[in-house]
Amino acid sequence: MPPTPRRSPRKLASSQGTIIVGIDFGTTFSGVAFIWSNQVDQIEIITSWDADSSDNADECKTPTAIFYGLGNEVTWGYAIEPEKEQLKWVKLLLLNDEDIPEEVRTSDKIKKAREYLQKHNKTAEEAVTTFLRHLWEHSINCITKSISRGMVNYTQFHIVITLPAIWPSYAREKMRLAAEQAGMLDKRMGVETQLTFISEPEAAAIVTLADMEGRFDVKDEDTFVVADCGGGTVDLISYKLIQAKPMIVKECVKGSGGLCGAVFLDESFTDVLKSKFDKKWEKMDESNRRDIISIQWETGIKRNFKKGSDKSYNIRVPFECLRAKDRRVIGMTLPTVTITPEDVKGAFDPVIEKINNLIDGQISAVKEKEGVSPKYVILVGGFGRCNYLYDRVKERFGKEVEILQAKGAKPWTAICRGAVIHAATQSGIGKVSVQVQTRVARASYGICWNEPLNSRRNNHEDKYFCDIEQQYYARNQMAWLLQEGDDVSARKPTIRSLKQHFDRHGPMTTPEDERIFQTNVFPPPTRWDPEVIKELCSIKWETIIDPEALPKFTNQLGRVYGELLYRCKMTCSGESVGFAIYRDGKKEGPKSVKVDYNTC
Incomplete structure (x- = not known):
């Protein structure tokens, strides 16, 4: 018999290219993007989430939430049934108390998160590790379906995790340890996985500038302020364009940021609801409270409210909040609570005032260093899509700076996409390239x-x-x-x-x-x-x-x-x-x- 032909030895992972994965681990939502270095024309976004409602399966991000069931069985993201008590805001608990502003540290959601961890005998680091493990396993499954099991097993991975720019170094190290313990850095067929970090505003700025490449109105020496408005943090970063094509930029002033993201707006509006419903709010079933916030507020008022609006919003009082004699009236129309435009403004304005002050600081610093105002202030991030935020920023700064706000999924996925572009640029691969020459x-x-x-x-x-x-x-x-x-x-x-x-x-x-x-x-x-x-x-x-x-x-x-x-x-x-x-x-x-x- 002729000898059995030998199989060609499998190429080393270094010759197979690199799979770059950008992870935006957010306070309220998390997203993942990836590319394979030999096919870099299109950044892919992880979706196909396990979801309690099929409507959420193809969202470009998943809730940063965990539910511990019997025997510590874990459900996460969209798969958690809405009525279940769940752990949220855990990202902020990676910070030491002295690094969390008092109004945040004493907020109801932080208190609930701490109580949930204590109830289930978990630390914030353990919970973050658990979430990252499930997020990573789901991402690997999606990447495998996209490019094959062989590629996943024998190609080197480069993971880029984004972090708030205002975070202290110890919190970054906690994230590194959580990623390691979540199995993200495990060797794949003997190949080491590379892990790096990039600040959230830099990632957002990189993808925003990449989207602007080739525009006739973008010229050398132009400066830009990118405001990454997320769930927990708002981070700002300012760049000067050194070269338009390929795009080379330098950070022109020290960035800034604060804990004034969308979750604090949600807290503020919840306080409005408590005031309006008074004692009825405490009598209300938890599912009804949740529906009011997620349906009436999150997908309605919050997204659509605009400056100058005179529209009021009527929210029905749930049946269980009625007095006993009123419940006996057959066919009665449930009474409503009215949320006025002034109520909505009252929730929005304190948070937006903090954001505007951050933007003002960046614009002033750019003017002092460069002698001219920045050309654009660009709003990105989930909260960055908000109409009222755009209106208020434009009202304050629009006479000297043009305010840009993308729509759709682009602002929401900016950070994980920017992380991928950053790693690809560092590796010298890909058609899209934004090189940061210097940082501050x-x-x-x-x-x-x-x-x-x-x-x-x-x-x-x-x-x-x-x-x-x-x-x-x-x-x-x-x-x-x-x-x-x-x-x-x-x-x-x-x-x-x-x-x-x-x-x-x-x-x-x-x-x-x-x-x-x-x-x-x-x-x-x-x-x-x-x-x-x-x-x-x-x-x-x-x-x-x-x-x-x-x-x-x-x-x-x-x-x-x-x-x-x-x-x-x-x-x-x-x-x-x-x-x-x-x-x-x-x-x-x-x-x-x-x-x-x-x-x-």
């Missing part, structure tokens, strides 16, 4: 070290004598690798040269960890101050050092030490801040150096 640092990052004493700069109490160097030093001084407001190039890392000394006759050992700190105080302190300087991460050496194998350092007394010389490199890309150690011109690998981010 939103915090200062540095190390705490002991520096040679400078009597003019250093405080006397920091002075000490170093026996090894045989000179005076100042302890606990801050060396800032990057300062808030600095322009940061995605291609040029910040480098700091460092050294450690060891007894030449001492035992083999691991070097001391390097700790990286951050602060939002500007200008950043020159000395260590635990009140305003927080640890971002520690760079832990895993390598065992033989002091005798190190280069020699001889001090003035003739004593010889082993000297370890190395460099700390800091790189920035999107929302990711990365650190690496280089020694003898080569990067120390993960088996030699490990970076542990602080989650507190």
